[in-house]
Amino acid sequence: MKQPFGRTRAILTVLVASAVLTGGGLAGGARATAAGDTLRQVADAPVAPGVEYEEFLTAVPRGIAHGHLLTVDLDDPRVTVDLLYPGAVAARSPVSELAAERGAVGAVNGDFFNISEGQHPGVEPTGSSDGPAISAGRRLKAAVPDGQRFGPVMPPGATTEDVLGIGYDHRARLDRLSLRGTVRTTEGPLPLRGLNQYALPVDGIGEYTELWGPASRVRATCGTDTDRAAPCSTETAEVTVRRGRVAALADRPGAGGIEAGDVVLVGREEGARQLRRLHLGDPVEVSERLVGEGPVPLRFAVGGFPVVRDARPVDGLDDGAATVRTAVGIGDGGRMLYLMALDGTHGEPGMTVRELGELMSRLGSQDAVDLDGGGSSTLVTRDPFSQEVTVRNHPSGGAERPVPNAVGVFSFG
Known part of the structure; x- marks a missing residue:
């Protein structure tokens, strides 16, 4: 991986920022904003067909923010x-x-x-x-x-x-995207409330697959729907389903990789009580989908x-x-994307979330x-010649x- 910038670019950025603050000239483009300030281009370069990179400066109440943009x-x-x-x-x-x-x-x-x-x-x-x-x-x-x-x-x-x-x-x-899922058992269907997520709703049952990885699943039973810091639940259960049947039962969520094709169900409170009704060899079928509004x-x-x-x-x-921010905007009726990250150099003013919204709107985001x-x-961008990936901010x-x-x-x- 190629490291970002260097002393020459750092000095250039300081000089350009000084020019903006004092009203001096600046090579590169400038876009007027509704507030009367400008987005000033420091540098730009094509990255690949259909993808361009740009550095810019823009004023915020605390100073000059330095941003990096992929269009x-x-x-x-x-x-x-x-x-x-x-x-x-x-x-x-x-x-x-x-x-x-x-x-x-x-x-x-x-x-x-x-x-x-x-x-x-x-x-x-x-x-x-x-x-x-x-x-x-x-x-x-x-x-x-x-x-x-x-x-x-x-x-x-x-x-x-x-x-x-x-x-x-x-x-x-x-x-x-909302989760819609069901755990079908011989005693009837149970609602599925989670898919590979670090926190389950209170009383819920969650599904974990090989995509989760080897991390512990205990965290899924900690906190509540309204309080992340609430204690972990004391009423939990875990069921491993293999080839459509219960293959293992446990009182607490486990850790370690999940075999391809297996499903691990984790329950808390009422969800745990429902899972405890299952026995080794019982048939279980799990189905889920993410439902969008579009x-x-x-x-x-x-x-x-x-x-x-x-x-x-x-x-x-x-x-x-105010802090360093990352955002992605959509323009031209969904035909354009604007990927933006602020620079995190010490002394940079950062942006509030409100200022971030204003910036993304000025960049052309609908x-x-x-x-x-x-x-x-x-x-990051990839150099079209060396193929090295460079961290731009x-x-x-x-x-x-x-x-x-x-x-x-x-x-x-």
Whole structure:
């Protein structure tokens, strides 16, 4: 992996920012905004057919923010977008590694995730994301309850089920993916309330597959629908289903990889009581799907809450905390994507969620979502000649943070 920038580019950025503050000239384009300030282009370069990279500067009340932008033309038949992940839902890798392994020409980090567990002694964070995830049409996971999520305060009406997705029609859109599933037993059907997620609803039953990975499933029974820090449930059960029949029973969720084709059911409270009625050898059938609100099924989806709708910032966005941000916007009726990450160099002013919504609207987004920020914010591109993946922004922690997923851009030109 090629490291970002260097001393020359760092000095150039400082000089350009100084020019903006003093009203001096600036090479490159400038776009006027409704507020009277400008988005000033520092540099731009084609990455691949249908994909372009741009650096820009923009004023915020605390100073000059430095951003990195990938513009993706979904109308170009050579271009596709997909979710990158490290082979398991409960696992993490740096964005640059995820992009290099899949051959992506560009990528930004994805959803917020279960990053810490200080409130549950002895329980390790899973690294699994908050929201639904679909990669290449494959359902990876469903959303945790709203009260269990990590990340900034969502605006009114938003939920962990909110996603940015691209349908089989090659058009991007905001959507909401709900889990619909059933566990069929000889005593009758049971509702399925989870799929490969780090937190289950109270009284619920969740399904875990080989896609979950080897991480412990204990975290799924901790907290409540409204309080992430609530104690872990003392009433739990786990059932392993193999070839359509109960193969193992346990009182507590386990850990370790799940064999291909097996299903592990985890229950808490009433869900646990229902699972305990099963016996070894009982027939069990599990079915599930993620149901969206749009007319075309999604081939790709990543969790994130809306910050722009109908070309305007969403009402009720937080305007308090300013930090490094990542977002993805949709333009031109779903034909364009704008992947944006702020620079995390020490001293950068960052943005509030409200300012992020305003920025994404100015960049041309008709709709946009906020993705994980802070130390997770990472934007990478692949050099068309050397094929090396370069981190374009400076992650605020000084190095890339491993993340559970990323939005990957591919161009086959």
